[in-house]
Amino acid sequence: MKIVxxxxxxxxxxxxxxxxWLKDTNPDVVALQEIKIQDVDFPRTIFEKLGYNCYLNGQxxxxxxxxxxxxxxxxxxxxxxxxxxxxxARFIEVxxxxxxxxxIYLPNGNPKDTEKFVYKLEWMDxxxxxxxxxxxxxxxxxxxxxxxxxxxYDDCMSPKQWAKDALFDSEVRxxxxxxxxxxxxxxxxxxxxxxxxxxxxxYRDRAWEExxxxxxxxxxxxxxxxxxxxxxxxxxxxxxxxxxxxHVPVWVLLGDK
DNA sequence: ATGACGCGTCATACGCGA
Numbered sequence: 001m002k003i004v005x006x007x008x009x010x011x012x013x014x015x016x017x018x019x020x021w022l023k024d025t026n027p028d029v030v031a032l033q034e035i036k037i038q039d040v041d042f043p044r045t046i047f048e049k050l051g052y053n054c055y056l057n058g059q060x061x062x063x064x065x066x067x068x069x070x071x072x073x074x075x076x077x078x079x080x081x082x083x084x085x086x087x088x089a090r091f092i093e094v095x096x097x098x099x100x101x102x103x104i105y106l107p108n109g110n111p112k113d114t115e116k117f118v119y120k121l122e123w124m125d126x127x128x129x130x131x132x133x134x135x136x137x138x139x140x141x142x143x144x145x146x147x148x149x150x151x152x153y154d155d156c157m158s159p160k161q162w163a164k165d166a167l168f169d170s171e172v173r174x175x176x177x178x179x180x181x182x183x184x185x186x187x188x189x190x191x192x193x194x195x196x197x198x199x200x201x202x203y204r205d206r207a208w209e210e211x212x213x214x215x216x217x218x219x220x221x222x223x224x225x226x227x228x229x230x231x232x233x234x235x236x237x238x239x240x241x242x243x244x245x246x247h248v249p250v251w252v253l254l255g256d257k
Numbered sequence: 258a259t260g261a262c263g264c265g266t267c268a269t270a271c272g273c274g275a
Contacts, residue, residue: 009264009274010263013263013264013265034264036265037265060265060266061264061273062265062272108273108274148274148275162275200275202261202262203262203263204260204263205261245263246262246263246274
């Protein structure tokens with residue numbers, strides 16, 4: 001099963017790219033973030049013609065997540081429990097072929113001296129709690145999306161540049177590592193411990209040309225899912241195509257066992 | 258400290274992202 005996560009930075013702006021890319025790569029499960037569109041306006045029929053069912057948690061202008069599956073899945077939640085006042089569309093979960101997929105768009109959290117950072121920490125606490133509960137089922141769980149977390153020094157080109165940023169904050173990194181300590185595995189790092197492998201490059205300051213990137217889009221696997229890991233990779237070439245997102249797709253290939 | 262680039266919006270400036 002080919003599984004991929006991709007922060008598209010606006011689904012409407014990325015339709016040409018997405019159509020060509022889906023035809024070329026033919027994933028079974030696609031997790032999208034920052035679709036920046038209401039469910040009612042989502043170009044559902046275009047994806048359906050390509051063979052995908054669409055499960056949406058959209059929002060006007062900002063945020064918004066979706067999961068596309070080849071054939072039918074079962075929508076299980078659009079809510080990350082723990083805060084009834086949370087109005088931001090950042091979570092959707094489906095079951096597909098006996099696997100549980102959580103697509104997340106974790107808050108950015110900048111600037112750190114504002115409520116945005118408090119919201120990020122609170123959101124991460126809820127994610128840790130939810131992912132801990134989920135493990136009790138021994139299901140195959142795939143948590144994937146834009147985590148807005150640089151886990152380690154090797155996950156950015158210039159740690160100094162990020163020292164005071166919400167993406168590299170020590171408390172944020174600690175909370176990310178809680179997920180690993182629960183038993184989830186970082187699918188890219190299982191197979192590749194090199195540096196200079198990134199998933200996002202700023203549009204500004206020639207960041208792509210200079211490979212000044214960050215690895216913030218992740219796929220975490222429960223131990224039972226990791227048992228079936230056959231491959232993982234970052235599709236960085238997409239960043240040099242015309243009209244790119246600032247993020248690129250991150251893939252895992254899971255055997256069916 | 259600021260702005261840079263791109264997206265979306267009750268657009269032709271501004272909020273937001275990372």
